[in-house]
Amino acid sequence: MRSIFFIQRTVFSLLMFALLILAATEQGRCSSSSSPSPIGTVKEIRSGTLERQERDLWKPLAVGMVISANDRVRTGADGTTILALNEIGVVLIGPGTEYYLGDPTRGFKTLLKRGYLWISTKLSPGRTMSVATSNAVAGVRGTKFSVIQDSQGMEMCTCKGVVQVTLKDGKSIDVTRGMHGAVTAQGTMGQPDKGKPYLEKIWKERPARYALCLNCHKKGKKIGDLN
Numbered sequence: 001m002r003s004i005f006f007i008q009r010t011v012f013s014l015l016m017f018a019l020l021i022l023a024a025t026e027q028g029r030c031s032s033s034s035s036p037s038p039i040g041t042v043k044e045i046r047s048g049t050l051e052r053q054e055r056d057l058w059k060p061l062a063v064g065m066v067i068s069a070n071d072r073v074r075t076g077a078d079g080t081t082i083l084a085l086n087e088i089g090v091v092l093i094g095p096g097t098e099y100y101l102g103d104p105t106r107g108f109k110t111l112l113k114r115g116y117l118w119i120s121t122k123l124s125p126g127r128t129m130s131v132a133t134s135n136a137v138a139g140v141r142g143t144k145f146s147v148i149q150d151s152q153g154m155e156m157c158t159c160k161g162v163v164q165v166t167l168k169d170g171k172s173i174d175v176t177r178g179m180h181g182a183v184t185a186q187g188t189m190g191q192p193d194k195g196k197p198y199l200e201k202i203w204k205e206r207p208a209r210y211a212l213c214l215n216c217h218k219k220g221k222k223i224g225d226l227n
Helices: 002-032 195-205 208-216
Strands: 038-047 050-054 057-060 066-068 072-075 080-085 089-093 098-100 109-121 129-132 136-140 144-150 153-160 162-167 172-176 179-184
Touching: 072 080, 109 208, 136 144, 136 153, 144 208, 153 162, 153 172, 153 195, 162 179, 172 179, 179 195, 195 208
Parallel strands: 109 129
Antiparallel strands: 038 066, 038 080, 050 057, 050 072, 072 098, 080 089, 089 109, 098 109, 109 144, 129 136, 136 162, 144 153, 153 179, 162 172
């Protein structure tokens, strides 16, 4: 009789221990896989594809789908899309672009790994935003501007407001309205130059690097706002 009681107590103890381990495991899973914070939506896909990285896979996104804090997105070689981001503004992402979004509650520090962005910000009071590349960091507030990042370096044009470019050596240079700035692949930058003469130059030469710029800046026409 005692042996039966001992066996029953042992089984009960092991079962309770197993349940405690299972509960702790489930709690850990829930805390580590908490849902990311939504920060906007895919407003438009003008051409090609848009994908988001989920673990080691890239999965397609469609118009109306939610964009979350810290998402990593990319466009195909012919892809152009527009994201509408709450309390931030509108971001046009050009072809062949890989872009890492940040968290608006933590300064919205984003990373442009490669490609093209045109951004129209409508930052709420107290909000900030920056676009980092391997060459420099562009800090913005209430600004409309474009950024290109590729093997040649980083370029930006400011349509409205001011973009503060911070170089690897800590030096900061302001690119004001109507100005163009370029950072070399080595991380150096000269003084910004006027955007209009530079635009007239690429109108004539039409290099592939500036194809999306030329789609908006059509000769004799003003740039159209995205929103």
